[in-house]
Amino acid sequence: MKRMRIDLKRPILVVTILCFFSFFRGLGQETKPNIIVFLVDDMGWQDTSVPFWKKKTPFNNRYYTPNMERLASQGMKFTQAYATPICSPTRVSLMTGMNAARHRVTNWTLHKNTSTDGKDDHLEFPEWNVNGISPVPEIENTIYATSLPSLLKNEGYQTIHVGKAHFGAVGTLGEDPKNLGFDFNIAGHAAGAPESYEGLENFGNGKPNKAIWAVPGLQKYHGKDIFLTEALTREALITLDSLDQNKPFFLYMSHYAVHVPIYGDKRYLKKYLDAGLQETEAKYASMIEGMDKSLGDILDYLDRKNIADNTIVLFMSDNGGLSAHARGGEPNTHNKPLASGKGSFYEGGIREPMIVKWPNKVKPATTTDNYVIIEDFYPTILQMAGATNMNTVQHVDGKSFMPILTNTSKEKDEYRPLFWHYPNKWGGFGPGIGTGSAVRYGDWKLIYFHKSQTLELYNIKNDIAESNNLASKNKKELHKLASILTDYLKSSKAQMPKYKATGEPVPYPNEIVE
Template identity: 65%
Template sequence: MGIIKFRSITIEVSVIALLFIAFSACEPEEIPKPKPNIIVFMVDDMGWQDTSVPFWYKQTPFNESYQTPNMQRLAADGIAFTQAYATAVCSPTRVSLMTGMNAARHRVTNWTLHKDSLQPMEKNHPTLEFPHWNVNGMSPVTGDSLAVYATPLPKLLNEAGYYTVHTGKAHFGAIGTPGENPLNLGFEVNIAGHAAGAPESYLGTENFGNGKEGKEIWAVPGLEKYQGKNIHLSEVLTFEALSAIDSVVTTQQPFFLYMAHYAVHTPIMPDDRFVQKYLEKGMDSIEANYASMIEGMDKSLGDIMDYLADKKIAENTIILFMSDNGGLSAHARGGEPNTHNKPLASGKGSVYEGGIRVPMLVKWPGKIAPNTQSENYVIIEDFYPTIVEMAGLETVETVQTIDGKSFVPLLMEEEIEAGVPNAPKEEVRPLFWHYPNEWGPEGPGIGASSAVRKGDWKFIYFHADRRMELYNLRLDIGETNNLVAQQSDKVQELARVLTDHLKTVKAQMPIDRITGKQVEYPVDILSSNTVKSEE
């Protein structure tokens, strides 16, 4: 009886199952949600305040000088990070973005150009002999002892099905190396990217520098159809980027667009669409040109956002906005040098906040609350694991150690409310900078150094004279009050944290020309001073 019942139940269940399958077959199949498109919008040399979007608790005079309505639009749609960091110069930032590694580990610690060669200003320093850092940049293949071998971010995305487009400044590898060409790093399309980190000219009327004898390495490649025309490079790059992704927007294939403007790097050349109004405001002519380049970059951002809306893909497109280092101030600007980022100290090339703190915006429709701010600090190597997570890549294998931490959790925090600053998490994570190099121009904080930020505290160690500085950035954003003498315990703590990091990643240190020995780690200097004081 039990068996019959069992069989009958089995028969009834089977009938129900068959009916369910039949009805289910009549229903449309669930369409898997497409992967998000991802745009990294990278600006060159843009300072923390080179925008009408405030990245502080209040508007600054610089915020009031510039007009960036599309950055305002992006900020209204997403989240602004008020304490976002890059490195002090360009190539280290770009290699960190593409590898997820801290500069001390990947050793591309200065800007790259000529194969196998230190920069000229590094060869004759009066007191320091600089290490042979990875002057050839990054490489997707082994075999170059002066390049960092790594699995590039676009390669991972391309292998996951993304259509990968590079537009603008590359500056990943030296002339004649694999890293020179973005196509070797996983990009399917390369628009105007090569080894040089600046254009010879932004102007189509000057052929973007092509044809100038002796300037061939700086001429922007591949834009022949725009040569001779009255058009600015920022506009050209935007046209070409949108043309490239237009081929896939009607398909299910997601795209990764690395929109890397040459602007606002030198040469500071006017964007004729915007410069006149800044001149009429009485702005210094160089600064008016600079402001017009800022607005031209912003127009590019707006054109891209308009395109996404017109194609009805804006809701499935993530935009990450960043600058590769702090604003230029030591040279080539109008007005007094080293003042263009106040209240931040100094500018590009400096370990002070003016050289490393940058504007950062993120828009992720449906995932993060619009019009929010976050005081959590992040650094450029965090973009690699973040984008991997955003793209939904669950398992990835890389040949390099990833130093960056995904900031997706900071975007997704449930407590974020529109317009309310997102307070830092309790867990305190150190951030590191390492520059055993010489940049060239002079200015506060410019020179060989290492630094760590942990919580509100920032500790700096200068290699040439072994000078140490300590600042509380929440109380002293301008780094005006060196607290080394008053906060010896904090100095000891952060010197140990920094030293441990440098040793762990096998960071290169300069050689002292007088002693012939490697520059000491900061804890060694502190120990030596302690011994001397006891004697």
């Protein structure tokens, strides 16, 4: 075979030939987008200056989140985005695409083989997957699943976990994000809250009997006057700088903020105190602004590196805003007009602020009222990544919201039911906080409280505050939603509590109606 000789003295010819080969090598290939999931812990629907309702509220005027405003101006706001009432179930749904009723990590995880359920005089809570996610089968009390980052790695993505993990109990494989497909793990472990947000307090390291809550892996910031949110952001950007620039990345930026303990971020605290906010609420607002500054730093980084146009940013919270305790002012009022807060089946416990920016795909400054739920992130992100192999060991409940983002859906997806199942007991008290199940179908929402066998029916479109229970007035919708919820609980093999007095399981909602 005769070799082709390239005359290096003829640079124009060399460039032409190189471009020719480069063109054909690139045919059929499309640059995969970088993907960032920016997840905030315990952030309520109202904890932002971005209104997710038809009008601004006093809470929107309280908080200052200019970078959320910036993101919303560049992407799409989701006014009806949902998660689960508390943290671990949401995070497992995000990583697996499964509804909590199916993956059975229905409460928050911590110690191996140990339930975090509170005590109840009347109900015996079912066994659930207290050990969280597992990347291998046949591990007790876990859900074996093909994780989102592992599939993205198969697509050539470099995968980075930063911040709160809370995927698995201490001493299990799921405790370490690296076992779930992340190449890098910064400060993620079994615990769902930090012992301290202060570098001057070593983020809780060294405190007697507090090792389980101490944030790991940030020793370089120990003894320094730095807030945890800032330290995590800096480490995220340092890690991004270390990556192979020829490969796409998936950054899971999972902040501990704004989970308790509520600390004041000294960079922003004074202005909220000067504005007359009660001290705890001023601290909370300062944590919100610190989180927003992190978002801005990441957006600035993308601009600075000229990769913003090829980077998708998805902003979300893991459950409703904390309101039952540990806040200033009147409990269970911090998410109004939404009722209640974290731990509740009411909108204040499950409706989240969500924004998606995707340059050249999502029209800037747009809003959608289509509803989505946390498990939808799994198939959507894989579709965004152009995943060719989406075979999983688990059944995926989530549905891609790509048609909503690209405005190719023919009509509102209002006849797809969304489900919640919490056969457990959380640590807070307040409206809608309790053992139960729920379904959203179109404008209607049914809540079934297991202990009291109570059914509540609301038209969310007309009654966002869930102040008018229509269960006794609209039997048609009551029966319809009770049947839909029952069918799903049965098909997903959702575990139901039992009554201690009789040993009998709690009846299904359609049995109560009948």
